[in-house]
Amino acid sequence: MEGIFFYWLMWLAWVVTTFFMKKGKTRIKLAIFIMLNIIISEFYMIIGDFYVRVSLLLFLLLGYYLAVKHKKQRIVSFYMTTLTLMFAYAGILLFRIYDPVWFLFDYRLIVSVAVSLLAIYLGKQTVQKYALYIISVCQGEFLYWFILGKFHKGLTIGTAAFLDMIVIGCLIIYICTISQQFIVFIEQTLQKPAKEKQG
Secondary structure (H helix, E strand, O other): OOOHHHHHHHHHHHHHHHHHOOOOHHHHHHHHHHHHHHHOOOOEEEEOOEEEEHHHHHHHHHHHHHHHHOOOOOHHHHHHHHHHHHHHHHHHHHHHHHOHHHOOOOHHHHHHHHHHHHHHHHOOOHHHHHHHHHHHHHHHHHHHHHHHOOOOOOOEEOOHHHHHHHHHHHHHHHHHHHHHHHHHHHHHHHHHHHHHHHO
8 A cells, every 4th residue: 555654654753753852943843844744745736737746845845955954065966966866766667667577576665775775875974865865756756757747647746655765765764874873882882891901
């Protein structure tokens, strides 16, 4: 059932944000964004011949906000990386139409894992990884449906499957970030007794 990952993971993210994050502006902004996204997830806008899900536009705005907030990055490099991931997203979905036999597993998982791992590898800071992933997936969704729009009319940009893919990818980035922090913490904990013995 498409869309189920979106609702489960967004509700889980809202619970974690509301009850477990430290109090502050980031927590309030994130909680409002998550709740607003859940509420408007079934609303659409008509743009040209397409129905565009409002949640997609909200995610795209979040991606741009994170990109602008992270001013240390090189603009040209960030733009080229975003284009690369965007084409990867659209390319995998188009390849699925052309030759679906290769997709033994759920395509939502394949796309999410592939693009999020690229974002983790190409992004330096955590904020940049999220920005890369969110912007490239949203823009890739536009590109994919614009290509299909040449053959069909009345298509929906930002399907329930898209919502699943964007939250699964964000979850993968979050898990990788937490794992890296945990590994660093373990290394620091193990190094302290060694330094004490040497001293």
